[in-house]
């Protein structure tokens with residue numbers, strides 16, 4: 001099932017269930033209870049929002065070996081956790097803004113995003129997926145100059161618009177083996193599969209739940225595969241007018257253009 005969050009002409013935020021080009025408008029909230037109203041609208045006639053407004057936005061560094069290798073970092077012995085500000089979240093088709101403070105070395109990172117449905121604390125790896133609402137495409141946009149200057153990553157990863165999510169939450173997905181790609185202006189920059197994660201989705205949920213309560217609406221970005229712009233020869237940086245697409249098999253395509261921060 002594809003869960004969408006959207007606005008219509010009246011500007012109100014609604015949830016719905018998308019099938020093809022049709023959205024069945026729903027009442028309630030996917031984190032508690034969602035019921036179909038019977039009213040239908042066209043997907044092409046609404047503005048899709050990020051499918052969830054996360055209460056916490058957690059992310060993993062170096063969770064694909066080929067990416068750990070390209071950045072010259074060691075393969076972590078445990079999931080390498082960092083956080084992104086939730087104010088960085090944008091939806092599909094919203095522009096990524098190159099920040100005034102750091103416009104020159106902004107990079108893309110295609111990632112599978114896990115959305116937690118049920119409060120999770122000390123859950124086992126075996127039970128972990130039962131706490132998941134579903135999955136969406138994420139882009140862990142990063143200002144590499146800030147990332148290397150700061151010694152930790154909070155600022156580099158938290159500029160406004162640096163967390164595109166969408167286009168919807170797919171509830172029926174096995175996260176163990178999905179092709180994941182990033183295209184920049186139509187060119188494939190990252191092309192991998194979630195089976196190549198060092199720490200699997202169930203392992204990560206279990207691990208994080210032993211640190212903190214994973215509240216309903218928590219989003220976990222599970223790391224990016226190889227092919228980031230800063231690790232290429234020559235390096236590639238996002239520029240105004242670019243189009244970045246994150247595609248995950250079984251979910252869909254998250255598209256965002258790039259602009260200068262006004």
Ligand code: MG
Nearest residue numbers: 109140223224
């Ligand atoms: Mg990342």
